[in-house]
Every structure is written in structure tokens, then in C-alpha cells.
Amino acid sequence: MRAFLLGLLMLVGACATAPTPAADPTGDNLDAIARDYVALILEIGEREPGYVDAYYGPAAWQEAAKASPRTVPQLIQGAATLTERLNAVPTRGVEPAVVQRRKYLLSHVSAASARLRMLSGEKMSFADEAEALFGIRPELMPLSSYDPVLAEIGALLPGPGSLADRVTAFKAHYVIPKDRLQPVMDAAIAECRRRTVRHIDLPANERFTLSFVGDKPWSGYNYYLGDAASRIEINADFPIYTERAIDLGCHEGYPGHHVYNALLEKTFVRDRNWVEMSVYPLFSPMSFVAEGSANYGIDLAFPGDEGTVFEREVLFPLAGLDPSTAEKKAQLGALQRRLARAEYTIADDYLAGRVGREETIARLSKYSLADPAKAAQRLRFIDTYRSYIINYGLGRDVVQAWVERQGPNRWDGMETLLSSQILPVDLLP
Template identity: 50%
Template sequence: MKQVVKAVCLLPILAAPLFLVACEGKARSEDKLREAVEVKGQKTAIAGKGDMSMDTVARDYVALVLELGNHDKSYVDAYYGPAQWREQAEQSPASPADIAKRGNALIALLPEEGVADGSLDGLRLHYLRTQLAALVAHARSLAGESERNFAKEARELYDTEPPRQNFTSFDPFLQELDELLPGNEPLSARVQAFRQQYEIPVDKLQEVFDAAIAECRKRTKQYIPLPQDENFALEYVSDKPWSGYNWYQGGAHSLIQVNSGLPITIDRAIDLGCHEGYPGHHTYNALLEQTLVEDRGWVEYSVYPLFSPQSLIAEGSANYGIDLAFPGEEKNRFEMEVLYPLAGLDPQSAQNYERVMGLVDKLSFAGNEIARQYIDGEIAPEQVAVLFEKYTLMSPAKAKQRKDFVDAYGAYVINYNWGKKLVADYVERDTNSAQERWQRFAKLLSSPRLPSSLDW
């Protein structure tokens, strides 16, 4: 959700030893991927019409993603393939229109999809076809060939059709919050005043996040075997349109950034620890790299285009992973017993805070509707932050930040809550125990599944 990190080893990282290991891990990952490519004898350019293996299409798909990144610095969220491929892409004179045409040509070269039997090869074919279609759609948008429309973006870029919401459906939650936090000020102001009591002091952030991430990792490792030597570096940044970000480096290593430019409340420690780390983005990327890139040589997973169906799975699984790692009252209990004391907060008030924030969370889908109306031109730009304050109860600063996010990422907002619901439906279907849910979750994280193949 910002420009892709290219000169990784030059960044000022707080956890320097972890960071040096991450750079070494990236180099090892490139070596393994290069070996996989050589073993499979993949071609590096489209050879023309006729039979073409999925491996060759995959290699050309990687090239197109990297080339489109020349025109949208947010597009390539992660890349850990050979540096030579990226260098070649950076020299490409191809315009977005050219890239769209080449993407369509690649789709035409793919074999027809067979029975949706859930086989890895079938899922891979569906993945390549669907990701390429999203690449073409984004390229055409950058070329000015299509007008912005929220539902169209969701369908073409994220492979899904999210439900529309009526603002009146959120009135019961707003009414309950109004009763829990009585006063004469606007409800958003009362909620923010309440939340300020639970902000983590700046000098306590490192200690609180270390404890939260360690617990997220411990709970994840109980059920998911993580790659050997996996790790991450943690960095605090500011002036970003997001609260946290995982920059996957390859070699089972990540750079996780936390935005300390806005106040961070106590509940966000576990949320960010799970979402960005375990069992969220870091775990997802490490498993894909291990099972699909290293074990199978599927090079298409060495690159992650942000505006693509893969993002719905990535964000949805990262948010669902919070509930999976801390089911029921376990999150609140761990916060009370461990995080509140570390932050110097009163644990006796934790349950009241949990109740209020649970209601606030139920308002998240209102944000999707605000984004839809804004993108579709139904509301003026100056109304956006006002509506975020009214229906999602954000502070003025946070509401402005959210508008900036919608300006930058459009319909991407659906990936967090709608994506979480789709992942939850997939994981919890016909599962009756925590062990079964974790197994289904791990299966999702290490497979080529996209939103339209979750039922396979």
C-alpha cells in the first residue's frame, strides 16, 4: 500500500539482526527459484499461438506484473524472484495499453478450464486466468480505457460481488453505543474520548507489540508448521494511509511496519500482530513460497500484485486469523492478563472496552458503502470524511486518513470485512473443532485458491 521496497537492505530497521537475516533469506529464495526455473526449462517470452505450458505462461505473467508496476508504484506489493527479471521489466517501454493486450494474449493461450475438482493443477489454471484478467482490468484503467465503478472494480480486480448495504441497518448498533456512552457530544466524539483511555503510551509500544506478536506466533505454531528460520523485522513509521503493513521479502522473512503516526489502542496490538504476522500475511506468504514456489517451482507466486483477487484471500485470511488464534473470550483475556499491565492500563475496564469495540466493529461494512457511493459519484468528496465519522465513528483524523485510503486503493476496502466473511465461510464449512478449522485454514494459505474457487 505504498511504493514497493527495492533497496531493502538500506532501510533503517529497529531489529537489525532480524533484518540482516531477512536480506540473506531473500538471496536464498532467489537462488531456489532460479533453480526451479532451470529445472523446468521455462521460456521467458511469449512464443506465439499454439500449445504453451502453464509454466511458460506463469513466467510471462510475472513479467507483465512487474512491467505494470512501472506505471503504478503501489501495484507490486512483493517480489522475491530473480533480480534480473525485475531489472528487465524496469527497462520495458510497454504502456499500460500494451500490457493489457499482452495479458489478453496470454489468457487466450491458456487451456480451457476443466472440472472444478479442487485439484492443485485445476486451481493453478484458474488462478492464472483470473489473476491475468485482473491485471488486464487494472492496466486498462491506468490507460484511461475504463471509468471507475465500485462494483466493477470489485468484480474485475477482486473476483467477487460484495453486498450493498443500507445505512439504516447500522442504526441498532449506533443506538446501543449511544446508550453505553451517553453525552451531548456527537457519538463519534464520545467513542474517540472513550478510546483515548486505552491508547498505548509511545514508550510502551515495543514491549506491548513484542508480547502480542510472540503470542500470535505461539498459537499459530501449535497448528501450522512454519518454515525453518522464518522471521521478520519490525519498524515504526508515520504519515501513511494504513495502520500496519507487511512487506514480504522472500526466504520466509518480512518487514512489518506499524504506523505510529496515529494513536494505537490496546486492541490493535493483537490485531496487527495476527493480521501482519501470525497467522496473517507473513504466514500466508511464507507458506505460498514454501509449498508452491520452492516445492513446485510455480513462479507466479514469486510476485504479488496488490490489485488482484489474491488480495481478498490475503486480507480476508489475515483478519479471520485474529479470531482463529484468539477465539471467543481468549483475546480479551490475554489482553487483560498480559497487555494491559505492560501498557500501564487498568485491566478491570477491559471487558467494557471489548463490548464497545465489538459494536464499533459491526459498523465496518458501512465503510464499504461510503466508499461505493464516493467512487460512483453519488456523494461529494467533502462528504466522505463526514460519513466515516458518522457511521464508522472514526476520529476526524482517522476519517480523513480513510478517505485518503479510498482515493488511493478504491474498492480494496472490501477485502478486509467481506474477504473475512468469505474466508470464514470456507474455513468453518463442515468443521467442528479448532483442529479442523486450523487445518482448513492452513490448506487455504498454501493453495492457489481465489474467491471464485473457494467452493472447489
């Protein structure tokens, strides 16, 4: 009878109240556990602002979390109880998707437990934290291993002054004027969408709004609102380059975060009533897939030199810029991409207290080839999100390798990933 009533509550979600734990393990099931998982995540969000990146389940569940959130110790115990319940759910003879669902929930409850322990004061190393939260352990390379890449960039842009200054001066020619940001971003996102919908079927009502903001630790953000809608915000405090318009259009929109969330909502929440996918905890394995696929989506939508061609033929005229050295800019971008993981080593030293703030800004400036103000903004991101930074470069590389192993049609592999509960560990060879 309890299982029947819980199933009935699923069908009348619009009238649902806060999830109620299933006290009797013998009558437990993944649907009941999933509802209690949603309650756990929403209540953690009340203890850590920003932890819940998106939620579009029953409003009553969110109201209940706000009205009476458990304490952090109680939430830690709640996560342990969910783990016990998940481990007790039988998997023999059930369809593979259900086995994966249980595995997915176990992984996300484990990440939630780790985040709660951090909130209660537990300290972890950078690599331990990344593995606990996102399900992948990053390799931390010595900074000296990136020096040959700096030498290649120095040869590409010879001249007086520091390398970061030379890169900043060169890229200054490709800053989109603020009064032209809107048409350039509109064109970039439209092209990202055009290239995506040729390969991936999106919900008919999918849409987004775009706005420019300031005073943020990030350069762009997608706030998924549910019902296939997103609010995309672009930080206009710092210069936005033409190639960055493509990056942001793909990463935040198509085939990035907007597409990922819309496909998850359709596949799981709408079609299967799997409510765990109606909430997105930021510090979870979900973010490794989200950020990795969003970054790989740039290369997927604009393979080879197609991004450079689009910049030269469309974005440069819209921005009123000279395209004469666009190819050299593309070479620089490819080299800078090889520096991306230097940030992990820098963050590890900084977060462990081995290197101070000013020296860390100098290191970020050197290895990201940014001016000190931009490096300071990046340190603000590290202060806020810590080991989350692994999800971009490492995430992109792991996602790319997995997609390419699926077969020659990379868009098919991408759509499979974006419509799944595939975990970071599943992406490894």
C-alpha cells in the first residue's frame, strides 16, 4: 500500500508536499529515495547559498526546505541513511537504466556528504576534494612542465615586455566594443544553436534570455529555470574577445548547459518521473559532465578552423574589428588551452596555504597570460568554487575522449551523454 501511495504522489506532483522518508526498508524503492534525495539537496542549499544550481520540481518541496532545514550534522546523518537505503535496493533482474539510476544516486549522495563535511569544517587536499565532490581525481603537474608552452607562445609573439603584457596587447585588437556586445553575442549564440539543432532534437518550447552583468567571479552563467528555459548572464566587467563570444554561446547555450538541462528534464523528469534530475547540486559529479560537455561542445560545433572562419566572416564585421591576424589569434588560443591545467597546481598550493594571495595572482597571470586584474578575478573564482575548476579543462578532455570512442558520429555520442545519467567514472577508458 505504501508503494502505491508513493507512486500516486508522483502522479500528482503539482499538489505534492515535502518528501517523506520511507521508514520501512522492505517497502523502499528508488522513487521514494529519489524524493528524499531532492529534500536533502534542497536543505543543503539552505545551509550553503549557491549549492543548488537549478531546481524545477514541486514548489512545495522547496518551501518545506526553506521552512525547516535540518542542521548540518542532521543532514550528514540523512545522507548516510540514504546511502544505506540505496545499498539495500536490489538490482538483480532490473533494466540497466535502473541499475545506473541507483549508481547515480549513490554517487551524488556521496558528493553531498562530502560537501556537508566540508561545511562542518573538514579539510581535504585539492585532489581529495575534487575526487570526493566530482568523482574524478586530477593529476597535479609541476608548473615547470608548462614552461615549454610559454616558450612557444613567446616565439609566436616576440618583442619587449613580459609575455603576459604581449599577449594582452595582441588580444586588445579583438575586444568587442561594449556598444556592440549585444549583436555580436546574439549572432554567436544563433550560430551555436543553428549548428546544434542540425544534430540534436530539442524541446519545441526551448528558449533563453540573455543579459550582461558585472561584479561576478565568473565570465558567464546559465541559470536553468525548468520548462526548457534558461537565463544566460555574461559578465561584461572585463574585455570579451570575439572567440569568447563563440565559447560563451556554445558553453552556456548550445550544445552546452542549456541543451544539457533541457534534455535531462525531458528524458528523466518529464518522460520517466525521475525526480532526482529536477535538482542540480553544483558540487556534484553532474558538474563534471556539465562543464566538460559544455567546453567540448565548442569544438564539436566549430571543428577545425570553422570558428576562425565564422569570426572573420561574421563577428569581426559586427564588432568593427580588423580580421587580418585572426589565424595567429587562433594559434595563440590553441597554445593557451595547453596551459589550462596549470591552474590546478596553483590552486592546490594556494588553498593549502603554501602560497600567499599576491604570489598566486602572479602565478595565475604568468600561466594564464592575463593581466593582474583578470588574474585577481580568477582567484576570486577559486576562492568561491575551489576544486570546481577541474570540471573545465579536465572535464572537456575526458568528455572528448569518451565521445570519440563511441564512434565516428560525435554528435550522436554527445546527445547520448547529454540525455543520460552517465557519471564521470563511466567516461574513463
